[in-house]
Amino acid sequence: MILPNKFVNSLFDRIFVYFVYTLYLVIIYFTFFAEVTFWDEFKSRFNFIAVDYLIYTYEVVKNIQESYPLPILIGGIVLIIGLTIFATKKGYFFYNTFHNKPKTSQKVGVFVFNLLLAIGSLFLLNNDSSSTSENRYNNEISKAGIFSFFSAFRNNHLKYDEHYKSIPIEDAFAVMKSELQDSKTVFDQQFKNPIRRTILASNPSQAEQKPNVIFVLMESMSASFLQEQFNGKSITPNLNDIANNSIYFSNMYANGTRTVRGMEAVTLSIPPTPGNSIVKRVDNQNLYTISNVFKAKGYHNMFFYGGDGYFDNMNAFYGGNGFDIYDRGRGSVLSDKINTNRFNINDNEVTFENAWGIADDDIYRKVIKVADEKYKTKQPFFAFVMSTSNHKPYTYEDGKIDIPSGTGRPGAVKYADYAIGDLIAKAKTKPWFSNTVFVFIADHCASSAGKDAIDVKNHHIPAFIYNLKSHANENVTKEVSQIDIFPTLFSLFNWKYTSQFYGKDIFDPQYKSRSFVGTYIKLGMKKGEDVSILSDQKKINQYKWINKNLIDTKVDPIFERSIISNYQTADYLFSNHLLNEK
Template sequence: MSKIFPMRFTLFKAYIGLFLILSFIVRCSFFIWNFSEVDKEAFTLIETFGIGFLFDIATISFFAIPYLAYLLFFPKRFYGSIVDKIITYFGFSIGVLIIFFSFFGEFTFWDEFQRRYNFIAVDYLIYTYEVVKNINESYPLPILISAMLILVLTSLFIVYKLGYFNKTFKSDTTFKPKLIASFPWIVIVVISLMFITNKQADFSENRYNNELAKSGIYSFFAAFRNNELPYNEFYKTIPKEEAFKTVKASLLNSKNAFGNANINSIYRTILNTDSIQKSITPNVIFICIESLSADFLSEFGNKNNISPILDSLANNSLLFLNLYATGTRTVRGMEAITLSIPPTPGRSIVKRKNNQDLFTIGEVFKQKGYERNFFYGGDGYFDNMNTYFGGNGFNIVDRGRGFLLDKNITTTRTNIEDDEVTFENAWGVCDMDIYNKVLKEADKAYVTGKLFFDFVMTTSNHKPYTYPEGKIDIPSGTGRNGAVKYTDYAIGQFIKKAQQKPWFKNTVFVIMSDHCASSAGRWELDVKNYHIPALIFNLPNQQPEKINKLASQIDVFPTLFSALHWNYKSNLFGNDIMSMQPQDERAFIGNYRKLGYLKDNKILILDEQKNANFYSWNPSDNSLTTIPSEESFEKKSISFYEVSDDLYRNEGLKLKRK
């Protein structure tokens, strides 16, 4: 042991031990937290905690390098000097604080996402204002910070009383023993950098066991390094021409006319108008509701009566009963809705470079003479929303804090002023305030005779779940049910006020969630946690109807365009749900790594290790059962994802300029 940890390395040994003990406690805490979901078979648990220990060793080896460098090269004659003591006490204190802070952060992240740190945590580093404010509003931060500082001081006191500082300062260890002791940790770092990847922790079909096996800090830096995943490099592929041929054949019907069947493009003309049915151009207000899972609505079995307005609207609209979000974050929903595209691996296109001048649904509205507006109750700088929407022809209405748009973007930006705000939290103004702004801007457009398409992104159904008091019978900040009920209430007030407007009769309302409240589950992709509600209200000449066809978030606006009998140029992957034949029904679901193609209660899941796993999905208990692969199913799944990624990377999603 003296060779591994010579006397000069005594404090280093204490730091290693503290990290491993705390990491084990965190892993056990998460195990207890999701005890009912974890695979508790003895060998699996041994593997879970064994892999976890190895990842912990790899993680702490990176932390060890700076201190090892200091121990290795600090001259022996200065051991215990005032300089040595200042550097050692300060460095050890900062190191312990970082450990406790990261583990504290893991608990808050697990509470929200049921996962170790991932690319979302990396993104949150950029948007510290919203994130810090959200944490402050969601948790008793002064108490937690005080507790964390007490734990740090307690750890320092225990280490001091055990004599670790004293032994370190009174050591007479020479350079050679220090070099020998440092060598294993350097080797571990090199091996970790060259051969260890975070995905190697994914050893089980149970997602919770995989997450337990990971180390949060290691996962964070792995996500930092790997938030771009070019499909062709990481995923199973087929020849590009074959992939395009398969996708175009899936999109081809009596309404589609491809200009050139041999070109690797899906750009085409959609024909929805005939001699009997004439196109109509009502105003369109799209409400994208934050985190609204289908099972919050009574229509889908909820017994808590937290969505009476949406339940009422559902009975008076085109309601899509079997529709699935493509992803697990707002920007992924925005990508799917605006681009009508299957999810691409890595971060959402909304957050990437080269995401301007794309063919979005806004371009279809532009073809019909609409003004396009994006409304957001917070600062649209968050998650790159303003750059994306502004760069694709939308005017911006948000609660700006001074962040400027990209200098190359020419668009109108309107601020939600202080006197227009009745309530605001970390994510922005309450839903009723943003709806009042929408009403005000719609009145202006009506006076000038402009057709308008409004994309409205809500925020109230998001942690910390706070909203104006006295509006509903659930106190603000008490949980998700209250946030859902306030969200529902605000929609009701908005529709009620809109009905008094002269433009109401000529306005269609589309309401859909961006993603579910939670995507966590034990499976690779938890299918049930992608099921969202979507409806189209006040559509002219359309009787209420409930449509049970399996469909995707990307299909809603192509369905609206068909219902309005529009002919238009299209670069969209979505289909008209109403005219779907059984063989056309499918849904795309995914996260930043896994890509799923759902059809006929079967799902093929592609991952970045070039695997294609085929399952039977049981909707009654949401379970996945491995089944033999079907060649045609796999080919179609791969084709859609390969083509969508190819079009983005090779500018096939760009507007076709004359």
Template sequence: MSKLFPSRFTLLKAFVLLFLSISLFVRISFMVWDFAEVDKSILDLLGTFGTGFLFDIGTVSFFTIPYLLYLLVVPVKWYGSFIDRIITAFGFFLGILIIYFSFFGEFTFWDEFQRRYNFIAVDYLIYTYEVVKNINESYPLPILIGSLLTLVALTLFIVYKYGGFQKTYYSETSFKQKFVASLPWFAIAIVCGLLVTNDQAEWSKNRYNNELSKAGIYSFFAAFRNNELAYSEFYRTIDDKKAFADVKGEFVDSGDTFLHPLKNEILRNTKNTDSIKTEQRPNVIFICIESLSGNYMNALGSDLNITQTLDSLANKSLFFTDFFATGTRTVRGMEAITLSIPPTPGRSILKRKNNTGLFTIGEVFKAKGYDRNFFYGGDGYFDNMNTYFGGNGFNIVDRGRGFLLDKSITTTRTNIEDDEVTFENAWGVCDADIYNKVIKEADKAHETGKPFFDFVMTTSNHKPYTYPEGKIDIPSGTGRNGAVKYTDYAIGEFLKNARTKPWFKNTVFVIMSDHCASSAGRWELDVQNYHIPALIYNLPNAVPQKIDKLSSQIDMFPTLFASLGWDYKTNLFGRNILEMKPEDERAFIGNYRKLGYLKDNKVMVLGDGNTANFYQWNPADNSQKALPMDTEFLERAISNYQVADYLYRNGGLQLNNLKK
């Protein structure tokens, strides 16, 4: 041990042991937290903690490099000098502050996502106002900061009491001894930097064991480097012509005709197949509900009794009972809804380059003469929403503090003023306030006689789960159930108000969640945690019914367009759910790395290591059982994802290219 940590390396030794000890504590804590989900056989536990230890060693090796370089260049005669003491003490203080801060952060991140740091944490670095305010409203921040500083001070005191600083300052360690002691750490850092990837921690079929095997800080920097993934480089592929032929075949079967049949594109004309149905152009208000899982609704099997409005609407609407979100974040839901496209790997298209001037559902509404508006109760700067919607032809209505990210975008922006706000938290105004703004703008639009399409993004069903007191019987800030009940209450009040308006009879309301409350589970993709509610209410001449066909977010607006009897040009992947035959039913689910294709209670999961895993999904208990590979099923999954990624990367979603 003295060769690895000579006396001059005493503080380095203390830092390494502290890091490894705290990391082990965090890993054990997370295992206890979700004990029922973890595979706990001896081999599984050895694999989890053994892999975790190796990743911890790799992570701490990166921290050692700056200090090792300092130790190597400082000669013996300068040991313990004033400058040496200042640099050493400050460096040690900063190191342990980072350790404690990152591990504190891991607990809040695990509480929200049941995962180690990933690209979401990287994204949150950009939006410090919302994130810091949310943490402050969700947790006792003064206590957390006080505890953090207390731990730092206590650690410094213990290290000082046991002579860590004195041994470092009054050492006689030679350059040769320092050089030899440094070599293992440099070697580990080089190996980890060049040869080790974060997905190598995913050795188990149990997702929780894989997450426990990771090191949070290592995962964070891995996400920072790899938040965009080219499908063709990391995933299984087939010939592009074959992929496009497979995807186009699905649309040909529906009667669509392609504008450029020989091109690698899916631009086509789709026609109203119901000769009796005449085209209608009602106003459309789409409510995208934050984080509402299907299992909160009684109409979908819950017994919580907290969605009275939505349960009532389920009996008066086209209610889709087997409906799935494509992803796990709001921007992924927005991508699926507006672009009607399977999820591409990496970040959502909303947050990537070339995300404006695209063919979205807004283009279909525009061709029918609609004004298009995006409503958000917070600052639409967050998650690049204003740039995306503004750059794709929508007017913006938000609680704006910032600006559009792209100054070249010209769009109308309306602010939610202070006198229009009755309640506000980190994420924006309460749902009731955003709905009141929607009512005001709808009144103005009605006077023009021009139909409007409103995309309304709610925020109340989000941590810290706070909302106006006295509206429901669950106190504000006490948890998700209260936020869901308030969300439902606000929808009820909105519709009650809307029914008094002259435009109500000619307005269709589409209500859907952006994603589930949680996507975490023990499986690669936990299918049940993508099941969301979706309905179309007040559709002209429509008979309320429950539609039990497997479908996903990309299908909602093509279904609405068909229900309104529209003929239109389309570049959308979505299908008309109402006309789906059993063999047509499918859903796309995924996260930023795993891409799932769900059909006939089977799910194909494509991974970024050119992997493909095939499972039988049991909806009764949400379990998955490995199946022998089905080549035809695999190719169908690959085709959809490969074509989606190809279109994005080759300009196949851009309006300018589609006009050529």
């Protein structure tokens, strides 16, 4: 179609055709195997996660090397390509290609037809065409992986008003002010942000508490793991012990299915906005976050991550929002516009490392070392720690636990639990322990995707507030959201502070249970067994969550206004720069 007829069946023609054909086979077969491994991890065709991974080649390539037998996989792909080419030649697949000499008009006609077909597909086809079943797995399997990848690339950010059902913004904020009102909330009209308000102290007659806070965002720690066993033994003995000696939130739900969603939830205390997490978006510095509250109380804020914080834009987000950075720098450089201090975790501080970062007990050892230094300054500190070990390839230092490294999720969970136990044991020997509160909460569940568009049970996570003397043993069974953890903690400290958070103090007598459960596109809200889900194309559905299944039901107009108001205002505030500090 491209070459003049005089070149047909020439050596150049044959080399060119077989080169393009081989390249096509490489793409097809490589994509097939890549999709199999992607499905194994995310239970999905290529989506926005695959697009994100194009940026973070070090972590992704190293993770693949550590998780899969690459020589066998690559050798298999090469063998299959060779067999396909051999069968093609034996079957005279290209006979007409090398012997027919079509007229120029025929070539032009075929070229124009294919060009129009390609262009038309961009406008006429979309991934939503596959969503014909209530079973998410069926919808995902019906998609084309390569098309899904480019579809995700084109739709990396979704504007709420263009894609989701909305109401007048003034009405939405009126709903939110009503939902956020409780016994300690005072709204002030002087603020540009309509939900910015003052939260009064829980007990004004008593002094504020200012303990140190070590906050651990646990990678992929599903609530179900606390009941699981391996070889007859619990895989979370330390977390189970903490649960019996802390405020244990046994009915908490995660905002999303990725780490950056968990970070967004706890740091900004906000429902998940459609598209990318705010952690990964532009213009996400100088926002009003939990760091502002801690800073106003005289705390030194620090963010710890065992990998390079360039991954998922963590350093830019936390460094740009009031945290000093401690990470395993691999040469990435922060923008000069980000005013922070960055400290490297050195080789001599590392005993084990994989694709995602240093082992959990290494990062906790670093936290304790820095805590020792901060204790000497007599300034309270807030340490935000992101763990990494409970992640494929599930590797850790041998001899730590009774499950061999690299053998699967149970071992990674038990190692993560071991490291938490070791953190507590070492901290107990320190003079600052008695005045330090530990908070443990999962970022999201492991393997969060399920057969439903939003699989509610795969948002159920554990959370604990440990070593708070006034609440040494309390199991909170009411439904709570990931975004409630810090507003609740601030209330337990008896703090008066400025808030523009969507999270609430779950111990307030006026607290009404609800949680947010979202994906990249689907935006869900749960109130008991009632679940409402906003979808793009301005759709809304409501369900009953019964026996861990979603059953269709009639949309309740009050619930509809509530879910729309929460998500619409959250997106509006960020898009209009009203989440900023001032």
